[in-house]
Amino acid sequence: MAVVSTRDRSSAAQETGVVEASDLRAFTAAVLAAHSMPAADAALTADAMVWADLRGRYAHGASSKLPQCVARIRAGGTSPSANLPVLGETGATFVLDGRNAWGQVAASRAMMRAVAKARSVGFAVGVVRDCSSAAAMGYYPLLAVAEGMIGMAFTNGPPLIPPTGGTTKLLGNQAHAIGCPADRHYPIVYDAATSAMSTSEMDLVHDRGELLPPGVLFTADGRPTRDPSIWVDGLLAPAGGHRGYGLSLMLEILTGVLAGGARFAPDVGHPFLGGEPQGVALFVAAIDPEHSIGHEELTRRADSLIERLHASEAAPGTERIYVPGERSFILAEQRERDGIPMPTERLEDLRRVGSGLDISLTWR
Amino acid sequence: MGMNPTVRLSREQIRSVAFPLLRAIGMPPEDAAITADAMVWNELRGAPGHGLGRIFQILERSRAGGLNLAVDWTPLRETSGTALLDACDGWGVVAGTRAMGIAVDKARDAGVGAVVVRNSDVTSAMGYYPYVAVMAGMVGLAITNSVPLMPPWGGTEVLLGNQAFAIGAPTRDHPPLIFDSSSSAYNMGKMRSAAAHGEKLPPGVALDDTGEETDDAAAALEALRLLPMGGHRGGGLAIMWEVLTGILAGRRSTTEVVGMQELDRTAGVSLYVQAVDPKAFLSYEEFLARVDRLIDQIHSNPPRSGVDRVRVPGESKAGFESEYRARGVPVPADLLERLRALCGDFGLAWPL
Incomplete structure (x- = not known):
């Protein structure tokens, strides 16, 4: 079994380079296309990966996910083509068979299908069974937001969280994201895991050579730890204790259980086991406000909610109140313009993926 | 006592x-x-x-005058998968139950149904509405906003309700699975109980009236500035629940929602309910077998020391139910x- 880890970085102070977002997208798409991914899917995946890099979320960005995707394709755990046959559908629902497709392709296609159905019936839900990890979930609701709709995307994941009171990990940290369009402001995009801290945040803590805050991670035998490098073998604390456990469980019902695929709950595989299908499941939904209050009224009201949040008094030491996703949009806009600063080590990882293929990546 | x-x-x-x-x-x-x-x-x-x-x-x-008992429950707008309902200040339990009934009817044909309710009175326990879907063999989700009780994450001024939500799924051999939660770290009942017993609050539960975090339950009840569950996670969820309720329903939201103690003022609560028919996705028998298997896996998880056994959400309530039925x-x-x-x-x- 091929093991592909992107988490064994040294924690020393790192040099950084700056890569243009457009260069990183083109490079990523070219590498994926060279590994038999159809051009449209490769472009879509590249956009989703760079979306995370623009937001400083390298663990979901190209330097982590592109080498992983390529290794998985080579080892056979992920299929580069994504036919995604429709196993069943109604006017408002559908089931796609992932057949080990890369999750970012499956999730994007599923959300676009939900959007198309929601346009005629107001609300649509789709599930995908048996795909690979879909990385940053916040990207998919934005595909609905771009069409004037509210979008939701949930995924299950490999077991990381024990049920409250238990000692053995059973549930994933179930990334879930919801997005709503606004007019004068950035869309509201909530993107979270059900664990107190997400594994990508733990990777970032590790990259910075820091320790975890107390209470977010436990060793496999239940002792508290602050070492971010061991999360894969450890137990993650759910956000808000039993509330986060309950939410993890109900999200598993809506993803792994409902999608009807080969795996769910503790049987879902880790993405770095390259030769093994993961059996991830996705749930996506789109709500078209044109069938209720209308798009303009929705965005006007979203603006007013955002403005109320902005006007709300901040605690001492807090600069101001941000809306979910807002900081990321500000950062992404700046990086789209000025380039993406990234540890050189990560850029070298990327360059290596392209080296045998005559696909080059430049940075400054 | x-x-x-x-x-x-x-x-x-x-x-x-x-x-x-x-x-x-x-x-x-x-x-x-x-x-x-x-x-x-x-x-x-x-x-x-x-x-x-x-x-x-x-x-x-x-x-x-805060509650209207004569409501016409005909939806304002609907499609085969959605409805927008005006509760006209009617009792929240009727609004939530009828909304879920409509969502279930839509889901029977379309596979899923989502209903949004405006101008409702307070909704009482949210777990009942998913239960209505569960009794029809469906997965139910219900979300409500409420009178402001929480500052946004990083803030000190109350703006968001504690945004109760519940999700339920049918089962074959186990009692129905019903997860019922608020988006605050502590619900009001737990806070009152801590105050009544003179117990300290754990960290991350409430602010006092100066906007500082407090472990004094009485001061917390006085100030009514709850903190969200899991910090920024619950803070974000509370905002998204406001989007799906107060914003999408198109009437009152955040600080315009009124608490039930103000008898003569209409509450202006909004609701989002959703029914998902598993049969649109896989065979019903297969769905039930998978939910039961997941519950069995939870029950067989070795408990921590001091814990007698590992439970699913709502299990203690289901325990009351079996005793009280008998x-x-x-x-x-x-x-x-x-x-x-x-x-x-x-x-x-x-x-x-």
Whole structure:
């Protein structure tokens, strides 16, 4: 079994380079296309990966996910083509068979299908069974937001969280994201895991050579730890204790259980086991406000909610109140313009993926 | 503290008290039946705060003008998969139950249904609405906003409700799975209980009236500035729940929502309910087998020391239900006396 880890970085102070977002997208798409991914899917995946890099979320960005995707394709755990046959559908629902497709392709296609159905019936839900990890979930609701709709995307994941009171990990940290369009402001995009801290945040803590805050991670035998490098073998604390456990469980019902695929709950595989299908499941939904209050009224009201949040008094030491996703949009806009600063080590990882293929990546 | 004497009542007896009183207060028969059934369910699950005692709240709010008992429940707009409902200041339990009923009907044909409700009164226990979907063999989700109780994450001023939400799924061999939660770290009941017993609050639960975090339950109750569950996670969720309720329903939101203590003011609560028919996705038998397998996996998880066994959400409530179905629900004798007097006021015979 091929093991592909992107988490064994040294924690020393790192040099950084700056890569243009457009260069990183083109490079990523070219590498994926060279590994038999159809051009449209490769472009879509590249956009989703760079979306995370623009937001400083390298663990979901190209330097982590592109080498992983390529290794998985080579080892056979992920299929580069994504036919995604429709196993069943109604006017408002559908089931796609992932057949080990890369999750970012499956999730994007599923959300676009939900959007198309929601346009005629107001609300649509789709599930995908048996795909690979879909990385940053916040990207998919934005595909609905771009069409004037509210979008939701949930995924299950490999077991990381024990049920409250238990000692053995059973549930994933179930990334879930919801997005709503606004007019004068950035869309509201909530993107979270059900664990107190997400594994990508733990990777970032590790990259910075820091320790975890107390209470977010436990060793496999239940002792508290602050070492971010061991999360894969450890137990993650759910956000808000039993509330986060309950939410993890109900999200598993809506993803792994409902999608009807080969795996769910503790049987879902880790993405770095390259030769093994993961059996991830996705749930996506789109709500078209044109069938209720209308798009303009929705965005006007979203603006007013955002403005109320902005006007709300901040605690001492807090600069101001941000809306979910807002900081990321500000950062992404700046990086789209000025380039993406990234540890050189990560850029070298990327360059290596392209080296045998005559696909080059430049940075400054 | 002396024990309050209780009387054990069957489900039928609880209903026989509730239904005629709700009719006498002015609820139409169907709405009174819905409300009485929900009261029975909550009493059975050891949640008497959402049970018979609410009859007085309905009476007081409707007399003072905050609650409308004569509502036309025809949706304002609908498609094969959605509906927008105006509760016209009607009782939240009726609004939530009817909305879920509509969502279930839509899901029977379309596979899923989503219904948004505006201008509702307070909704009481959220777990009941997914239960309505579960009884129809579907996965139910219900979300409500509420009177502001939480500052946004990083803030000190209350702006968002504690945004209760519940999700339920049908099962084959186990009691239905019902997860019922608020988006705050502590719910109000737990906060009151801590204050009553002089217990300290754990970290991350509440701010005091200067905006500093406090572990003093009495100060926290006084200030009513709850912190979200899991910090920024619950803070974000509370905002998204406001989007799906107050924003999407198109009427009142955040600080425009009014608490139930203000008897003469309409609450202006919004609801989002959703039903998903598993049969649109896989065979129903397969779905139930998978949910049961997941519950079995939870039950067989080795417990931590000090924990007798690992439970699924809502399991302790299901435990009350099995006991109370067999032995009757303990109802405080003084509550029954007040209800008997109310029957007298309305010229109704006491049914027990």
